[in-house]
Amino acid sequence: MxxxxxxxxxxxxxxxxxxxxxxxxxxxxxxxxxxxxxxxxxxxxxxxxxxxxxxxxxxxxxxxxxxxxxxxxxxxxxxxxxxxxxxxxxxxxxxxxxxxxxxxxxxxxxxxxxxxxxxxxxxxxxxxxxxxxxxxxxxRLGPDPLGADFTVDRLREILRAAGRAQIKGILTDQARIAGIGNAYSDEILHAARLSPFKPASGLSDAESTTLHTVIQEVLTDAAERSRGLAAKDLKSEKKTNLAVHGRTGQPCPVCGDTVREVSFADSSLQYCPTCQTGGKPLADRRLSRLLK
Known part of the structure; x- marks a missing residue:
């Protein structure tokens, strides 16, 4: 997408x-x-x-x-x-x-x-x-994550309003933040070392600050890599530079652990257990929690 x-x-x-x-x-x-x-x-x-x-x-x-x-x-x-x-x-x-x-x-x-x-x-x-x-x-679009009005405080407001909603869904909800989809939400959460199922209300101030920084860094870096490319080359450029999304079964480029997947009815997400969930795999079902 x-x-x-x-x-x-x-x-x-x-x-x-x-x-x-x-x-x-x-x-x-x-x-x-x-x-x-x-x-x-x-x-x-x-x-x-x-x-x-x-x-x-x-x-x-x-x-x-x-x-x-x-x-x-x-x-x-x-x-x-x-x-x-x-x-x-x-x-x-x-x-x-x-x-x-x-x-x-x-x-x-x-x-x-x-x-x-x-x-x-x-x-x-x-x-x-x-x-x-x-x-x-x-x-109905929320703020653009590369816009001047997308500040740390604005992100914290979004997280507070979301309550117990999972952070993965918040990132991909266009009414909350515009422009992020399945792939870059996986990349952002990996870089921020956050579980995709962590509730918004569970983020500390330090974690929300890190998340804000990572959102802008991941999207800015991707946009810069894509700048000036012909339309036909954009898909391959995106796929080549993804760390976890679409890389189920491959080693995490940060820690070497195996990238895992959670599948849903019409989509899936990828993550690294060591980097994001304390080494514990997520159950492969909708609204999963960490396996006990």
Whole structure:
């Protein structure tokens, strides 16, 4: 799943490659990807990409038109979506089918991008709105962990409000903190030496300070590594630099212990027992506690 660092890198890539280009045509292959219908997606045709921003995991393309109010084209790539840039798009519209292509944006001279989504769970979402805050997912976002307002005190407020909720879920709850997903929450908790099931109310002041520092360090480092990369290279860069996420059965790069996994219905988390849980493995079931 693309998370804050990858979405920020995609935004940076589009600022370089797409800003100043005009939309010539939009081909919609998966109507399920369109979450708004007024204005229609074709209202983007003839508009110029003036800016590219990010809200949590949302990409936000500001589209300007002669004498018309700006529109915003927002994209949430969800779990299996991606943006594929091309300098050789076919002029002929693609055939609708069961492939991963959801939407294609033509920017002239063969340049443009595809929005694709693998798998059967179609969650990729596109919005055309007059104001980004009209998108419910944007309106409910918590603070950006790389923003100036994400201070230690703000994090402590979030933790206090969460009560006994587990820290893993707090980090991935977009209404509490924007932009962190399954992978980077695993990485943050490993670097902070915290169990994913530790309750928010159980964190000391020192632990919450460490957590704040680690959140910013992990995300900043990942964003810096991704900066300037082509869109096609971002996935492999992310996977290469993960310490525990997706590395079940491999040695922890810090202590050498075996990375363990807890599986849920539609996701899993990875952690190091020595670094995070006092050497004790977590039971592999939802809402697990340390094995007695």
């Amino acid at each position: 693309p998370e804050l660092p990858e979405v920020e890198a995609l935004a940076g890539f589009l600022r370089t490659e797409a800003v100043g280009r005009t939309v010539e045509r939009v081909d919609v292959m998966a109507i399920s990807a369109l979450k708004t219908f007024q204005p229609p997606i074709q209202a983007l045709t003839g508009r110029t990409i003036a800016a590219v921003g990010r809200h949590g995991k949302f990409l936000d393309l500001t589209m300007t038109g002669d004498g018309a109010a700006d529109l915003h084209f927002l994209v949430h790539l969800a779990r299996a979506g991606w943006l594929r840039w091309s300098t050789s798009l076919a002029e002929k519209p693609p055939r609708p089918g069961k492939g991963p292509l959801a939407l294609r944006v033509h920017l002239g001279d063969g340049v443009g991008f595809d929005l694709t989504e693998a798998g059967t769970q179609k969650r990729l979402a596109c919005y055309v709105v007059a104001d980004s805050s009209e998108v419910p997912g944007v309106a």
